[in-house]
Amino acid sequence: MQSFTCPACNARVYFDNMFCACGEPLFYEPEARAMWNEAEPCANREAIQCNWVAVPGETLCRSCAMSDVVPALNVGDNRQLLERAERAKRWVLANLSNWNWFTDADGGMRPRFQMLSENTGGGRAVQIMMGHDNGEIVINVTEADELIRVQRQREMGEQYRSMVGHFRHELAHFLFDRLTIAPGFLDEFRALFGDETADYNAALQDHYANPKAPGEDFITAYATSHPHEDWAETVAHLLHMVDFTDSFVSAGLSMKGVPDGYQPYADENGDNLLNIAASVAIAINDINRALDNSDLYPFILTPRIREKIKFAHGWISDHAARGA
Ligand SMILES: [Zn+2]
Ligand SMILES: [Zn+2]
Ligand SMILES: [Zn+2]
Secondary structure, three states: OOOEEOOOOOOEEOOOOOEOOOOOEOEEEOOOOEEEOOOOEOOOHHHHOOOEEEOOOOOOEOOHHHEEEOOOOOOOOHHHHHHHHHHHHHHHHHHHHOOOOOOOOOOOOOOEEEEEOOOOOOOOOOOOOOEEEOOEEEEEHHHHOHHHHHHHHHHHOOOOOOHHHHHHHHHHHHHHHHHOOOOOHHHHHHHHHOOOOOOHHHHHHHHHHOOOOOOOOOOOOHHHOOHHHHHHHHHHHHHHHHHHHHHHHHOOOOOOOOOOOOOHHHOOOHHHHHHHHHHHHHHHHHHHHHOOOOOOOOOOOOHHHHHHHHHHHHHHHOOOOOOO
8 A cells, every 4th residue: 555645744644544643634535545634524534433535525435435334333342343344445445446446437336335243232143244246245344353353264274364355355256247248358267267157155065064275276275165256365365465565665665676666556567566576575474573473475376376366467457448
């Protein structure tokens, strides 16, 4: 993610800052991808600390307007959970706007979100299946609780699980639906990922009954379950890599192999992007080990996985020109 400056004093400010240290209020303007200090605020500014600018003529910002359902905020920790989940959603939407998804110039369908909590006030936790169906994305905001998320990560045997990761994964399913209208997309997709019309429910049941290791062909174990899930996991990893690389250069860091002024979101060469992201990941892994923290990016990109990520990168970064 790019870094931002306060329009009043030029100090460095962060994506979710409501105010600058100089006292100026901050409003993120998603079309300009910049911080403003004067704007019509999103109506959720006080309730869930949304610092985005309201869509002109409307009360909510572009991101909050996509949330059709939110939990009862006066129940349990729901307000705080929604606040964190919506922050992750804004982050991922801002990432995708670098490739012109859901901007003013993008006339295509936008996702709808159901932001649900396991705590509905009824005394017993309700089960929530995260997922995407026909433009509607269900997110379980309860996973914005750090302890619950880590516990589930262990139960599922996953190397990485985060709220930002959930949004990247579920939005990937939505992007797939958008891309299917682009000439050539499905043929190329099936050659790499397999036939996505295969029975989804049967495949998922089989995955949970007989879990498979990812091996050389898949980025995660979950990706082995069905071509749709392979795609969503692959796209989520593309988004992880381009964004931590963007954060690296935006923070003013440099290292051998990363060209001066490098702009990961503008790089059309998937091989180049993956090589640079891999070297950044290895360097940050080393730094994390100095503090005995877990690796920034604990995944290995085999040639087959790289092919899939490059395919996703080509289509997602260039969807407008390719007719999606
Ligand atoms: Zn300032
Ligand atoms: Zn908002
Ligand atoms: Zn999925």
